[in-house]
Amino acid sequence: MAFWKPGTEKPSFVEDEEGGIVLMSNNLSSSSSSSFGYANIEKQRQRLPVYKYRTEILYLVENHATTIIVGETGSGKTTQIPQYLKEAGWAEGGRVIACTQPRRLAVQSVSKRVADEMGVNLGDEVGYTIRFEDHTTSGVTSVKFLTDGVLIREMMEDPLLTKYSVIMVDEAHERSISTDILLGLLKKIQRRRPELRLIISSATIEAKAMFNFFNTSKKRQAPEGSTQGPKLEPAILSVEGRGFSVKIHYVEEPVSDYIRSVVSTILLINEREPPGDVLVFLTGQDDIETAIKLLAEEAHSHQKNSSGLLPLPLYSGLSRAEQELIFTPTPRGKRKVILSTNIAETSLTLEARLLGVVYVIDSGFSKQKFYNPISDIESLVVAPISKASARQRSGRAGRVRPGKCYRLYTEDYFLKQMPGEGIPEMQRSNLVSTVIQLKALGIDNILGFDWPSPPSPQAMIRALEVLYSLQILDDDAKLTSPTGFQVAELPLDPMISKMILASSELGCSDEIITIAAVLSIQSVWVIARGVQKEQDEAKLRFAAAEGDHITFLNVYKGFLESKKSSQWCYKNFLNYQSMKKVVEIRDQLKRIARRLGITLKSCEGDIDAVRKAVTAGFFANACRLEPHSNGVFKTVRGSEEVYIHPSSVLFRVNPKWVVYQSIVSTERQYMRNVVTINPSWLTEAAPHFYQNRQNNMSL
DNA sequence: GAGCACTGC
Structure with a gap:
């Protein structure tokens, strides 16, 4: 692959006149006032x-x-x-x-x-x-x-x-x-x-x-x-900032396979460039693992090129110990190659640790969230980055001395086609939480609100509809009393908040608050690479036939019984940090619930009460198994084809009726966090919502 | 039998 250095590209950063290593304002070195006069x-x-x-x-x-x-x-x-x-x-x-x-x-x-x-x-x-x-x-x-x-x-x-x-x-x-x-x-x-x-x-x-x-x-x-x-x-x-100049190189022709291009560029740098670590921006775990595998293959076939390369993956799913690897100093004669997601673009903790980086390879892509208000589904999609991101990425090469950035796209593309800035998150998201926050602040004219970048009317209207169906907003789109005002007090997704309020009447608030805390974090499980079987077995120890929500109750109970032991979490493939966060969030919710007049009450094993409370919040996410299908579900709301996520305890169980918390959209649309329900609970929980759908409801 | 960029109240 050939690169050329265009004369037109101005360095993004000015060279520091003093030379040497400069102390950056956001450098995290823990210099305290006692060690400096x-x-x-x-x-x-x-x-x-x-x-x-x-x-x-x-x-x-x-x-x-x-x-x-x-x-x-x-x-x-x-x-x-x-x-x-x-x-x-x-x-x-x-x-x-x-x-x-x-x-x-x-x-x-x-x-x-x-x-x-x-x-x-x-x-x-x-x-x-x-x-x-x-x-x-x-x-x-x-x-x-x-x-x-x-x-x-x-x-x-x-x-x-x-x-x-x-x-x-x-x-x-x-x-x-x-x-x-x-x-x-x-x-x-x-x-x-x-x-x-x-x-x-x-x-x-x-x-x-x-x-x-x-x-x-x-x-x-x-x-x-x-x-x-x-x-x-x-x-x-x-x-002005305090970085060094970064020379930008573009490819002459568009690349067809950016992962292969990444690998050949790494080898090119290793062959021709003086020492210095390499930071590669890719889109996700898959890309990173593929690239590392290809590098290893290269090491076998062209030993000369790849000698001294030390590939290190970096993404949020890695355990802390695995992330620590990039913090170790580069051994003499070695060249660290950090293959990273966008985490290296913004993360402050990493910034101070990436100071050995002199070369940046920018694939030109990242995973971005998009929202479809018609289907009400958010998905993660690989998409081209913006010029602003490209500049941020190249800047990572010039923190300790002048560096180089290899962009795996043409200069023509950069100048003429790459968008100047990314689409603001507001325009790529479900807006129910946003709407509820504004309503709570007394802003009634949501559609006319003066935004830096207004979201689409469709997305706004969809959010209003959902909140109306949850009886959080009334016919005039005002917060209902007390439900709407109570929901606004809770720092949670409105569906989760609604579930908590319903649990008060159903007498299972103690259990539901635990579930709410778990649902508002990423995942309680660690990402077990290579030990899936062991993790599946561990999961079975907690699994409940009713679904993931009830399974979470078992997990939480076990965690308390272990006296919140990190060792116990490790043994059961649970993420200790996540579990601690669950406890923290649960305590906060308990305090707020008390203020809202919700008394903490356990249903003492009455699982139906818990499932009814979940249904009261998530009725809009009801799905029915297609008869004689192999695990195909249809959403009641939009007749979208969805599947139970393989991480769910109900994967392959395929019960007739479920509600889900969210959908992850990849090759297929997978439901995350699923619980079985009785369809009659849907009309009970939301007669207004299901009135016109009676025909679909027959068993 | 598949996968999860990153935040936050």
């Missing part, structure tokens, strides 16, 4: 690129309602700007400076870093809040880091977020659902609180969209010469 920390802070813009940033924030900061990785914006604001007096008079992040881990590590730099205890002047963890002190904490989801929750108590003087929304370019909801709500708040300042931190490509979204100056022209309030037109400021 104050002067040292001050010097480090001043060396960050953002420091040059300190005065300018403060001026812009003072004079503009919204300031958009475009900052590359390593500019120091996240840790420094909140401190500048504090130093400039924005936290005086009991006011609080907030900085939101999309991920919990980022909140924790950034707040720790800032507390260290300020020489204070985390939880005093500098604090953080994430789900399950509130490390702030009311009246003391003036710089607060939090996930955007937590800030949205705070609006339910304080709709105008009155205690905050400045809110910085970090990583806004990622365009996650909660960031987009937050941006829409903050824009509304600004109208009522002109003194509130917003800082939107974004990558280059999204800055223009953010500017347009927050530019309300045309509609609400402030009087000329008026000194009252900040300018409504947003300011944009660009801050």
